[in-house]
Amino acid sequence: xxxxxxxxxxxxxxxxxxxxxxxxxxxxxxxxxxxxxxxxxxxxxxxxxxxxxxxxxxxxxxxxxxxxxxxxxxxxxxxxxxxxxxxxxxxxxxxxxxxxxxxxxxxxxxxxxxxxxxxxxxxxxxxxxxxxxxxxxxxxxxxxxxxxxxxxxxxxxxxxxxxxxxxxxxxxxxxxxxxxxxxxxxxxxxxxxxxxxxxxxxxxxxxxxxxxxxxxxxxx
Amino acid sequence: xxxxxxxxxxxxxxxxxxxxxxxxxxxxxxxxxxxxxxxxxxxxxxxxxxxxxxxxxxxxxxxxxxxxxxxxxxxxxxxxxxxxxxxxxxxxxxxxxxxxxxxxxxxxxxxxxxxxxxxxxxxxxxxxxxxxxxxxxxxxxxxxxxxxxxxxxxxxxxxxxxxxxxxxxxxxxxxxxxxxxxxxxxxxxxxxxxxxxxxxxxxxxxxxxxxxxxxxxxxxxxxxxxxxxxxxxxxxxxxxxxxxxxxxxxxxxxxxxxxxxxxxxxxxxx
Numbered sequence: 042x043x044x045x046x047x048x049x050x051x052x053x054x055x056x057x058x059x060x061x062x063x064x065x066x067x068x069x070x071x072x073x074x075x076x077x078x079x080x081x082x083x084x085x086x087x088x089x090x091x092x093x094x095x096x097x098x099x100x101x102x103x104x105x106x107x108x109x110x111x112x113x114x115x116x117x118x119x120x121x122x123x124x125x126x127x128x129x130x131x132x133x134x135x136x137x138x139x140x141x142x143x144x145x146x147x148x149x150x151x152x153x154x155x156x157x158x159x160x161x162x163x164x165x166x167x168x169x170x171x172x173x174x175x176x177x178x179x180x181x182x183x184x185x186x187x188x189x190x191x192x193x194x195x196x197x198x199x200x201x202x203x204x205x206x207x208x209x210x211x212x213x214x215x216x217x218x219x220x221x222x223x224x225x226x227x228x229x230x231x232x233x234x235x236x237x238x239x240x241x242x243x244x245x246x247x248x249x250x251x252x253x254x255x256x257x258x259x260x261x
Numbered sequence: 262x263x264x265x266x267x268x269x270x271x272x273x274x275x276x277x278x279x280x281x282x283x284x285x286x287x288x289x290x291x292x293x294x295x296x297x298x299x300x301x302x303x304x305x306x307x308x309x310x311x312x313x314x315x316x317x318x319x320x321x322x323x324x325x326x327x328x329x330x331x332x333x334x335x336x337x338x339x340x341x342x343x344x345x346x347x348x349x350x351x352x353x354x355x356x357x358x359x360x361x362x363x364x365x366x367x368x369x370x371x372x373x374x375x376x377x378x379x380x381x382x383x384x385x386x387x388x389x390x391x392x393x394x395x396x397x398x399x400x401x402x403x404x405x406x407x408x409x410x411x412x413x414x415x416x417x418x419x420x421x422x423x424x425x426x427x428x429x430x431x432x433x434x435x436x437x438x439x440x441x442x443x444x445x446x447x448x449x450x451x452x453x454x455x456x457x458x459x460x461x462x463x464x465x466x467x468x469x470x471x472x473x474x475x476x477x478x479x480x481x482x483x484x485x486x487x488x489x490x491x492x493x494x495x496x497x498x499x500x501x502x503x504x505x506x507x508x509x510x511x512x513x514x515x516x517x518x519x520x521x522x523x524x525x526x527x528x529x530x531x
Contacts, residue, residue: 165330166377170391170443171367180390184381261381261423 051232055223059216059233063240066215067205070136075198077141082148082194086156087178089149108146113210115139120211132211144201148194155190156182188259195252199245216240281306281341281447281479282327288335289322289503296322297503299336306341306446307477311490311511314500315526320483324449327481328371329362340365340447367395370445374452376432378424378439384411385420388439396443403442410438414468430461434468441472447479448472454486462486469493487531491515499523 088100107115120135159182167177206217214222220237224230282304289297296319304310312320325331326338329346337354338345343365347356378387388410389403398406411417414434416427424432433453440448450469454462466489473480473493484490490497490511497514499507499522507520515531518524 160375160377162373162375162377163379165328166373166379168330168366169328169369169371169373170439171363171395172391173363173394176390176394180394181379181381188381261425 046231047235048229048232051227051229052236055220055233055236058223059219059236059240062214062216062219063237063244066133066208066213067202068244070133070140070205070208070215071198071202073137074140074144074201077137078143078145078148078197078201079194081141081145082152083183085145085149086152089153090156091174104146104149107143108150112139112143112204112207115143116207116210132208132213135211136208136213140201140204144197147197147200151190151193151197152186154193155186155188158189159185184259188256191252191256191259195249198248202241202245280304280339281308282481283339284323284336285339286336287326287333287338289319289326289331290334295503297326300503300505302498302505302508304479304481305495307479309473309480309482309493309495311482311484311494311497312500313484313487313490313497313514313526318500319503320500321451324371324451324481324483327369327447328449329366340368367443368446369449370440370443370447371449371451372433372436372440372453374455376424376429376436376456378432378436380424382423383420384416384422384424384427384435387424387435388442391439392442407438407442410441411435413441413471414438415464428461429457430464433457433461433465437465437468437472445478447481450480450482450484452483452485454484485530487515487527499526501526 085100085104089097089104092100116136116139119139120130120132123130123135163181163185164177167181172181205215208215209218216237217234220233221230223233227233280303284300284302287297287300288295300319300323312323314320322331326333327340327345333346335354337347337349344357345365346362347354349355378384379390382390385404385407388407389398389400392398392403392406393400408417408420411420414437416431416434416438419427419431419435424435427435437453453469454465457465466486469489470493472478480493482490482494494511497509497511498505499509499514499518499520501522507514507518507523509518514523515527518527
């Protein structure tokens with residue numbers, strides 16, 4: 042019965058192609074762009090708090106702009122903007138940068154919430170001990186704030202994972218696009234999409250476990 | 262500059278000891294609400310002064326201004342003759358740079374009502390953080406001094422514990438050790454026993470009594486523990502509506518105050 046709608050041979054055939062697409066595009070973009078957005082998000086969040094007002098509001102404006110426009114539009118804009126000057130640019134690099142910057146604006150909000158959850162007494166104790174600002178951030182505020190932020194950063198990473206099919210807008214075929222192509226060729230989509238879904242799950246699950254371990258490690 | 266010196270000199274003459282802290286025309290407003298208006302007082306070096314008065318009378322604000330946790334709206338504060346946050350220059354009031362402020366602020370330590378220990382650090386790390394990163398002490402030196410201080414506050418074996426594993430009274434004693442590790446000339450105690458269960462208050466006060474008896478550190482105390490205030494203070498200032506309405510030695514203040522408001526207040530709290 043199942044065999045009528047699900048062809049195991051097709052699934053076996055699709056698997057290696059999809060896995061390669063996953064490793065070479067989806068995973069690569071997600072990992073590199075996540076790292077980029079985790080770092081940039083923190084920079085934005087600290088900037089919003091530390092910068093003088095005249096620098097703070099343009100940053101705020103930029104972050105809101107990026108957060109409130111869709112990824113496909115940003116991909117197209119940046120890609121065709123760059124292509125004018127550098128026709129041979131690697132679209133994958135554009136993809137990483139756009140995804141990294143886009144998600145950094147969400148992560149900045151998460152960091153901000155984490156930083157704001159720190160009671161004012163912690164800042165005051167740091168002032169009373171004359172700790173310099175850099176030390177206050179590094180030793181007192183961030184270790185507490187990031188612990189509160191971590192679950193949310195994990196969620197954004199998983200969300201980014203699932204947004205990677207948008208890369209097709211700049212002609213980068215990641216796993217889901219490959220699955221659709223494969224399905225189109227064989228006149229049956231269910232096998233290739235099932236495999237793609239399982240590969241996603243197999244990659245997301247260890248990520249979630251890893252995040253939970255990291256949260257435990259940061260407990261005190 | 263000469264006007265500075267004469268003001269400081271005249272303030273110094275009022276004090277029996279040399280001036281540790283001078284408040285000169287201090288104004289503090291929160292929005293439209295004026296907490297302190299043209300406040301003048303001084304605390305001699307090594308003097309122990311307790312501030313009493315009804316809540317909202319500006320006692321805690323005074324400590325917070327000294328610790329630079331609040332911005333000074335008007336007037337000047339001097340610590341050991343050095344301007345803390347603002348100075349006079351050619352008759353104008355000039356705000357000092359953060360670096361200069363930090364330089365003077367290092368002489369002052371503060372213990373808070375809510376302890377404010379860093380929960381992500383062990384007790385030992387809490388105490389050695391500032392000596393290493395502000396005073397530039399070596400880790401060994403800072404640890405040695407921290408251990409000494411922990412012994413002094415009766416927690417010599419709790420260096421590896423985390424603040425959350427300690428009782429409120431123990432946390433507050435760690436906070437005292439943390440403030441002392443910076444070797445401050447002045448220590449500000451802001452209702453340090455108010456958040457503690459009654460049975461834990463005694464240990465904290467004993468540590469402070471001991472500190473008062475064995476060092477010549479200047480102490481500025483806001484407390485509701487009147488017996489403690491009487492025991493350790495050289496002088497008690499009664500505040501009401503942001504003004505000092507009575508300034509007396511503790512035995513006089515607590516047994517025979519002259520001001521009606523003081524009498525009323527003490528009747529209510531004693």
